[in-house]
Amino acid sequence: MNAQLKDAHTLLPMQLSQLPEVLVVERRAYEFPWTETILRDCLKAGYSAWVLVGPDGTMAGHALMSMAVDEAHILNLCVDPAQQRRGYGLLLLNHLMTIARAAHASIVLLEVRKSNKAALRLYESVGFQRIGVRKAYYPARDGREDALVLGYDIL
8 A cells, every 4th residue: 555645745565675764764753763673573573564755755754553453553653853743743643543443453552752742742632542651661861761551442
């Protein structure tokens, strides 16, 4: 499935050959980015993995989601900081939600850093609810940071 978007960006299934570009975006966006090994493992496992590519071939963002039984879990949703505030995060999120619905998931779950206010606003704007906390889940400069667990009931 390739989706051509209004502003000429395209959503494509993530390929192993794109990992160097995905890693560049990860490193720009996160102080503690995912590694190539983690991304490779996600692709090998067959997770739903997508890249958002501009008309010039520039990687704008990516998203990964796992699915099991009737549950979808958004693992990573990342937009290059230079391309943020253009609606690409919402576009990637909506794409994952569409896939989850098509797979008959009843709930979509994710973790987000407690300090990531922009991501929290995005997720809550589409109806995600806070359902828990994972203490000391993420690495942080001063040790560990809590993750908020968010859920969206699709049914």
